[in-house]
Amino acid sequence: QQQVKQSPQSLIVQKGGISIINCAYENTAFDYFPWYQQFPGKGPALLIAIRPDVSEKKEGRFTISFNKSAKQFSLHIMDSQPGDSATYFCAASNPTSGTYKYIFGTGTRLKVLA
Amino acid sequence: DARVTQTPRDKVTEMGQEVTMRCQPILGHNTVFWYRQTMMQGLELLAYFRNRAPLDDSGMPKDRFSAEMPDATLATLKIQPSEPRDSAVYFCASGLAPKKSGSGADTQYFGPGTRLTVL
Numbered sequence: 001q002q003q004v005k006q007s008p009q010s011l012i013v014q015k016g017g018i019s020i021i022n023c024a025y026e027n028t029a030f031d032y033f034p035w036y037q038q039f040p041g042k043g044p045a046l047l048i049a050i051r052p053d054v055s056e057k058k059e060g061r062f063t064i065s066f067n068k069s070a071k072q073f074s075l076h077i078m079d080s081q082p083g084d085s086a087t088y089f090c091a092a093s094n095p096t097s098g099t100y101k102y103i104f105g106t107g108t109r110l111k112v113l114a
Numbered sequence: 115d116a117r118v119t120q121t122p123r124d125k126v127t128e129m130g131q132e133v134t135m136r137c138q139p140i141l142g143h144n145t146v147f148w149y150r151q152t153m154m155q156g157l158e159l160l161a162y163f164r165n166r167a168p169l170d171d172s173g174m175p176k177d178r179f180s181a182e183m184p185d186a187t188l189a190t191l192k193i194q195p196s197e198p199r200d201s202a203v204y205f206c207a208s209g210l211a212p213k214k215s216g217s218g219a220d221t222q223y224f225g226p227g228t229r230l231t232v233l
Binding site: 036041042043099100101104107 | 118145147156157159162164169170205207209211221222223224225226227
């Protein structure tokens with residue numbers, strides 16, 4: 001019940017296309033859902049995050065869509081660029097319980113072709 | 115530009131040797147996390163501290179791994195004895211948990227990692 005399932009494992013998108021990465025969770029106590037971006041040789045960095053009181057959050061070309069009833073959330077990268085090529089991790093946590101540890105998905109390796 | 119620092123960045127050692135990895139969290143942050151990243155297992159949480167006290171180390175092999183925070187500016191992860199299966203990238207992350215439990219959420223800021231190779 002603590003798992004966060006992420007798909008696909010890898011994704012190849014043409015420049016200008018839309019990249020979509022999906023995550024699903026079981027624990028309804030989760031109430032904070034960040035996405036992290038990791039470039040080779042670097043640590044993960046926060047990209048965008050959402051709380052379940054909204055169904056969508058947009059920051060530039062990056063959008064999180066959240067479906068509370070289905071316990072799913074997804075990352076959409078619009079107008080994908082070669083510089084977006086990285087590994088993306090979704091995560092879930094339950095900060096309202098006073099714990100701040102994340103449960104990470106297994107990651108999606110995105111390659112955007114020029 | 116505040117950031118988490120980790121040393122060493124790369125470590126190659128032989129099986130059975132002791133390995134110590136160090137992390138300096140962002141000044142003022144009160145939560146510190148240790149993660150291990152491998153191709154097979156992804157990002158695994160090893161240990162988690164708040165205000166220097168260990169809150170959760172259930173992800174850490176207790177017989178050989180230990181994590182401490184001697185002070186607010188230093189977190190250490192030690193492996194003794196090391197084994198080839200410990201080869202991975204170890205990340206430290208820090209964050210600022212709100213003083214009022216249950217409110218808000220802290221972003222975790224990751225360091226650059228320590229790449230450990232145990233031969």
